[in-house]
Amino acid sequence: QLQLQESGPGLVKPSETLSLTCTVSGGSISHSRDYWGWIRQPPEKGLEWIGNIYYSGSSYYNATLKSRVTISIDTSKNQFSLKVNSVTAADTAVYYCVRPRDYAFDDWGQGTMVTVSS
Amino acid sequence: QSALTQPPSASGSPGQSVTISCTGTSSDVGGYNYVSWYQQHPGRAPKLMIYHVSERPSGVPDRFSGSKSGNTASLTVSGLQAEDEADYYCTSYAGSTNVYVFGGGTRVTVL
Numbered sequence: 016q017l018q019l020q021e022s023g024p025g026l027v028k029p030s031e032t033l034s035l036t037c038t039v040s041g042g043s044i045s046h047s048r049d050y051w052g053w054i055r056q057p058p059e060k061g062l063e064w065i066g067n068i069y070y071s072g073s074s075y076y077n078a079t080l081k082s083r084v085t086i087s088i089d090t091s092k093n094q095f096s097l098k099v100n101s102v103t104a105a106d107t108a109v110y111y112c113v114r115p116r117d118y119a120f121d122d123w124g125q126g127t128m129v130t131v132s133s
Numbered sequence: 134q135s136a137l138t139q140p141p142s143a144s145g146s147p148g149q150s151v152t153i154s155c156t157g158t159s160s161d162v163g164g165y166n167y168v169s170w171y172q173q174h175p176g177r178a179p180k181l182m183i184y185h186v187s188e189r190p191s192g193v194p195d196r197f198s199g200s201k202s203g204n205t206a207s208l209t210v211s212g213l214q215a216e217d218e219a220d221y222y223c224t225s226y227a228g229s230t231n232v233y234v235f236g237g238g239t240r241v242t243v244l
Binding site: 061062063064067075076077111115117118119120121124125126 | 165167169171178179180181184185190222224226229232233234235236237238
């Protein structure tokens with residue numbers, strides 16, 4: 016049973032960089048040749064796709080966030096990561112790591128709340 | 134503003150059916166058979182209920198069904214049960230530049 020777990024600071028100051036890591040257990044992040052991704056949900060709002068990364072390192076981003084977002088993968092640690100630069104209050108959200116499969120988001124982490132505030 | 138349009142709310146009595154629409158464009162919903170639907174209970178992560186417009190993952194009750202006509206996809210929940218009360222989101226693949234777009238979500242209430 017594949018499990019995904021987000022980790023990282025719950026509070027980030029405005030203009031700084033938000034950094035989160037997703038640790039995958041129950042399967043190899045590289046052997047499965049899957050995509051891995053991030054989705055966020057601001058409080059009381061809907062879901063927003065952030066981006067995906069292929070096990071080989073190719074990445075795809077939401078055009079509205081592309082200039083500030085980087086997703087990377089570390090197959091040796093069975094982890095992938097998200098960085099969002101120059102954050103504002105609008106980046107306050109629950110961040111989910113996901114495994115996209117067959118053009119759907121098959122597996123989800125439990126989510127981690129990140130608040131942007133001074 | 135979400136890329137896909139969903140009604141904010143829908144409701145039905147136990148045992149009845151409710152249908153949620155998800156309207157996009159020919160660049161997303163209408164252009165690909167890659168619409169999926171997610172159920173989210175308060176404080177929980179979303180759960181995949183339908184993929185490829187109408188396919189159900191293992192374990193999802195057959196009370197949940199999906200369809201598509203043109204630029205609009207739909208999710209129908211038949212035989213409503215109390216545990217179906219949740220938020221439902223649609224998403225569609227939108228090609229190599231936009232990749233994935235979500236709807237704004239629909240809150241389903243079981244009366």
